[in-house]
Amino acid sequence: SRRGVGVAMAAPGLGDQMMDVADTPSAMRNYQHHVKEQLRAGLSTLPTPRNDYEIVVPEDEMDTEGRHTADQLRVEDQSDLDLRALQVALAQKEEELRRRSQVIQRSLPRPAEINIVLRPPNTEPPLTELQKAEELIKQEMITMLHYDALHNPLEAKRQANVL
Numbered sequence: 616s617r618r619g620v621g622v623a624m625a626a627p628g629l630g631d632q633m634m635d636v637a638d639t640p641s642a643m644r645n646y647q648h649h650v651k652e653q654l655r656a657g658l659s660t661l662p663t664p665r666n667d668y669e670i671v672v673p674e675d676e677m678d679t680e681g682r683h684t685a686d687q688l689r690v691e692d693q694s695d696l697d698l699r700a701l702q703v704a705l706a707q708k709e710e711e712l713r714r715r716s717q718v719i720q721r722s723l724p725r726p727a728e729i730n731i732v733l734r735p736p737n738t739e740p741p742l743t744e745l746q747k748a749e750e751l752i753k754q755e756m757i758t759m760l761h762y763d764a765l766h767n768p769l770e771a772k773r774q775a776n777v778l
Contacts, residue, residue, distance in 0.1 A: 716759055719767050727769065729760050 691699075712720055734742065734750055742750070 715767070716763055719763055725763065725769060726760070729757060729764070731757050733757075 717723070718725055733753060734746070736742065736747075736750070
């Protein structure tokens with residue numbers, strides 16, 4: 616019968632006893648229960664597991680701050696050095712861009728020509744506080760525009776200088 620074959624595969628080496636177990640479903644259940652009890656009894660005799668591990672790091676391998684000493688650092692190959700140099704260059708480029716004006720950072724349009732006419736500071740009647748503030752702002756704006764034009768020329772002027 617089919618059940619006998621399944622039991623024979625499940626517990627090889629039992630021989631004729633298998634044919635007796637597979638005769639009825641209740642005998643099969645009793646046999647499986649008996650096998651489970653034997654397994655539980657066998658497992659209960661095992662010692663309980665212990666998780667008392669202690670990890671010790673030799674003191675000479677670490678410095679006082681917990682970092683590896685120079686002897687243990689791995690030797691870098693050329694691709695690692697190239698990657699680090701590229702990362703440093705990108706970081707410098709980003710830092711340089713952060714220092715530039717918002718116009719350059721955002722690639723906003725800039726005036727092609729700059730009006731640098733300022734009011735003279737000593738005029739009759741004297742400038743009001745608001746006019747003085749406007750002149751200071753205008754002077755700072757002219758300084759920034761000159762700096763941007765010098766260090767980041769417009770594409771049209773770059774091409775004209777190349778030709």
